[in-house]
Amino acid sequence: MSVTHADLPRIIRQLTPHIATDDTLPPIHGIYLEATGTHLFAAATDRYTFALTRREAPEPEPWKAFIAHADLTALRALFPTRRRPADLTLTYRRGCTRTPDGRLTVGDGARALDLSAHASLASKFPKWRPLFAAALAAEPRQDTEACYNADFLARWAKAADRHQPLTTWTAGPGKPLLIAAGHDFLGLHMPIGLPDHKPDTPAHAQQDRTALRTTWADTLNPAARHLKAA
Template structure:
């Protein structure tokens, strides 16, 4: 068990909650509370970003039993609301059992169910590798987080160029260029260290426990229960894949034996037609509202990664006023009729 100021616990959650993974990536859909001998960490990642906020434990807590548990995303609003109900200066106890994490306040307690054996990336090793790739002596400007959030409105994948220390950082996007000035006080930490090497040393003991040579591009997706094929969330890449699907299916149509009669022929025709329809719809949507098109592509990518599109389609059909059960029954009857016709055609003559 560890103790933390209620205000500080709320701050840990606020700093990391915006970076948690989606509901279809269960191992990352939440904030991981990780305790070692000196700190309580809040860790969040969506596989593309990784954030860690920490709180130095009270002297009496240091040397306690380490633990790490993922607080599921669905419970984070309730936890944050409960923390807000405590006086900011109140100390909250945090303890972990096999299947729950318990938060103890002055008058109330909150218990949240967790999966104790849920795999999580080696965040210490990942960040350790990244910090070791950076060479001291390069520009190390401090950027205001509130200003950085303003670039989200561009909707682009932005390239960043650090020009010189205490000088503007350049930002490039699709038909877009911008710059952001660093803040006046560039220091980090209680001693206001200004060099990268000095700031990195603040985390040396924490990150030393991580493995060597990890890479976010590969080691964030190594778990077997994570998506094996990552669907792109980029509009242009999605359009490219759709057009490739149309052209590949068109080739398969002409190369299929028993054209016009085989199920493979009909499958390739369907894939080509639906691929072309999807591309035209996406192109029209992107022309009319690029921002909305990006949001739709990202949402669809998450749904495809989840592997539950059959359930989504069933629910969408019902919401649109259709009868998916009737469709299912009619298609089952069609398959049975086709099988009966095949059997009759293959039976020997009387």
């Protein structure tokens, strides 16, 4: 069972920022693949952000696989990003007694890389369908402030093509920010909690709307400051 993709390197670029860096969490220390018969889905998460992309890929049978982090390093070395995309064939072979995890082969006609499909890891990857279904079904509701890690926000730069906008919404406080790039990429970004507003909380940490309005009032309303001084 094989599928040809000219943009397999792009799929990897889109998902790499979201791979868990902790190698003690092998089920999320790489990229998950799932063929459904009509599409190839690829996903990665470190539990703070979750990225999902899809490509049309008609195949006779569904399958699941996992590309481990170490295998991604080998894959990038053999098939680096090119100015002109070259078709890469991704072939899946089911497991047998000798190779129970199955095999994945990536090739361009001249070279090929044979990898374990890591079926045991794929079976432990987080259940992504209910998470994304709930986020998509929820109506946008942002009636209070939300905080996001700036480093994690930078991960989404790889999601879209150049000049392609990102669409975002959230269902409210504590809910993930849903991010879409076109119709074939979805992301979930978990917020971080607001700091407790105690008397000894540093001023820079008090980022609620009331505090921001107060600290910026004089700068943004010079006329009001002048009248007050008079």
